[in-house]
Amino acid sequence: MRKSERLLQLLVLLRGRRRASTANELANRLQVSERTIYRDIQSLLLSGVDIVGEAGVGYCLQPGSGIPPLMFNEKELEALVLGIRLVKGWADDELCAAASTAQDKIRAVLPPQTQQAHEHKLTKYLVPDYNRQAHVKFSEVIRSSIDSTTILEIEYSDEKNNASTRTIKPLGLMFWGAKWTLVGWCQLRDDYRVFRLDRIADAKLTEKSFNTSPSCSFEHYVQQFGPGISTGFWD
Template sequence: MRRADRLFRIVQALRGGRLRTARQLAEALEVSERTIYRDIVDLQASGVPVEGASGYGYVMADGYEMPPLMFSRDEVVALVAGARLIRAFGGLAMAQAAEEALVKIAAVLPEAERHRADAVKIHALTTEPLSDETRALIDRLEAATDARNRMELAYRDAEGAETLRIVRPLGLGFWGKVWTLLAWCEMREDFRMFRLDRIARATPQGTFRPDPSISLAAYLDRERRRRAPPEP
C-alpha cells in the first residue's frame, strides 16, 4: 500500500470522534505500530487535528475535511484520456466505473481544473466498436482474475475448431484492437494467451491457490530473460 493511501485511510478511520489505538490501526492496515506512530506524527505536523498518545489511542476532531484534490495538467490529461479509452474499449462495468470516477474527481476539483478536464483533446475513436458480449466477457475475466477463479474456456482457434481448456486467469492485455487473456493452461501446463474474440464460453470452475511460479510476474520475468541479448 502506498504511504499516501495509508495516511488517507488513517484519517478515515479516525473520523467522527472514534478512538483507535495504534495496534488497531496497524492490524487494519497490515503495518507495524511503529509505522502508525510515524504516520500520526506526520499527519499532526501537516495540520490534521489528530489528538492522543501512545498507549491511549488517537482521535480526530469532528468537522475536519480533507483538502480538495489537486492535479497537474499532465495528470488531468492522463485521467481523462484513460477514462475515455476505457469507456470505448473496456468492459461494461469498467466503462461505467471510469465515467463515475471522472464525475467524482470533477466534483472536488477547483473550477479552473474542471475546465481543463473538459478541454482535453484526446479521444478514443473506432470504426469497429466492441460488442456488448465482448465487453461483458472482459468484466467476467477481470473479476475471475481478481478472485483467482479457474475458468473453463470454450476456445476457437484461427480455423474455427473449438477446444475446452481449464485455465488460471492471470491478467488481461489490450493490443489496440484485440483483448487477450494471459492464463496458465492446465492442459498444456504452461502460460498461454487467449484472444477474447475467440472465447465462445467462460465458465467458473472454483478457486485456485496463488503460486509465485504461476503468476503474471513469473511470466513477465520469463519473457524478459528469453528476450535478453546473449551474454558475450
Template sequence: MRRADRLFLIIHALRGRRVALPARSLAETLGVSLRTIYRDVADLQVSGVPIEGEAGVGYVLRKGADIPPLMFSAAELEALVVGTRFVRAFGGERLGLAARAALLKIEAVLPSDLRERSRHTRIFAPGMPGRHEARGPVDRLHAAIEARALLQLDYRDGEGRITAREVEPLCLAFWGGAWTLGAWCRMREGFRNFRPDRIATLRETGATFADCRERGLDAYLRSTCIDGRVD
C-alpha cells in the same frame, strides 16, 4: 448508493457555504432518512472533518477550515479525462461505469476553470457497440480473475481450430488493439495468453484454484517479462 460515496457528497455539499444546510435538504438530495444524515455527519465529525451545527438547525464547514480542492495541472487533468475515455471504450462495462463515476467525483471538487477545461480535451476514444469489449467477455474474465474461478474455454486459434482448455485466469493485459488473458493452462501445463475475441464459449466450472507460487501471477509476469509493478 455506497456509504463512502454518500459521505463524500455530504462534504461536497457543505463546501463553500455561508449558511447552514438543513439536514432535511441533504436527506432529500441523497434519498436517505434524516437519521442516516445525522449518523453520517456525526461519524464525519468524529473522524476530524470540521463540520459545525446540529440536528434541526443545519450544518456548515467551520470557517477557514474548508477542504482544499484537488489541484491538477492542465496536462494531468487531460490525462485523467483521456484515460477515463479509453477505459470506457475498451475496459468493459464494469470498469467503464467505475471510470465515469470516478471522473464525476474529481470534477465535483475542481475549481470552475479546471472543471470547464476538463470537458474540452480533443482526444477521444469512441465506443463501438459491436466491439467484443461491449459484449461482456472482459467483464466476465475480470470477475473470474478476482474470484480465482477455474474456467473452461473453447478457444479458436489463428487458423480457426477450436480446442477445449481448462485455465486458471491470472490477469488481463491490453495491447492497444487487443486484450489478452494471462492464465495457467492445465492442458498445456504452462502459462498461455488467450485473446478474449477468440474465445468461442466461456464457462465457469464452479471450482476455484489456489494462489500457487509456481504458477501464480508473479511467476506469469516473470515468464512474459511484463512489469506488473504500480509506481
C-alpha cells in the same frame, strides 16, 4: 520543489503503503535528504496528520486517519481524464459505468474554470469505441474469475480457427492497444497460455478454486517479458 508540494507527495506515499516506510526509503523516493524527511514528518504532525512511527523504525499513517483532499495538477488531471476515456472505449460495460461515475466525481470537485479548460484540451483526444463489445467479450466473467481465483472453462478458437475446450487458472488480463488477452495456466498444456478475448466463444465459471504460486502467477508471467514491466499499482 516547494515544501507544500513535497509535503503533499509525502502524504501520498504514506497513504499508499501498507507497512511503515523508513526515512531513507521516503528520502530516496522524494530525492531529498533524510533530515528533510524528519522535518517534514514533524511539520505534518504539527498540522494534525495522524502519523505513527519513529526515527530508525519507520512511519505510517494511523489506520482510518483522514487527510486533506488531494488536488491534481494540470498534467495529472489530463492523464486521469484520458485514462477514463481509454477505459470507456476499450473496457466492458461494468468498467465503463465505473469510469463514468469516477469522471463525474472528479468533475464535481474542479473549479468551473478548470473544468472548461480541460474539457477544451481533451477535445483533441479521441478514443473510438468501434466494435468494443467484440473485443471485451466475457470480460466481466473473466475478471470475476480472476478476482475469486476460480477455475474457468472456455471455448476457444486459435488463429487457424481450430476450436478447443480449455480449463484454465485465469491469472490476469493484458491490453495490447487493440486487443485484450487473458493470461492463464492451461491445464491441458500444463503451462502458461494467452487467449485473445475476441476468439473466446464461451466462458463459464466452475465451482473449483485455485491457488497461485511463485511459478504460477500473473506477476511471474509478466516478469518473463524482461525488466521494466510491472503489475504493481503503486510502482
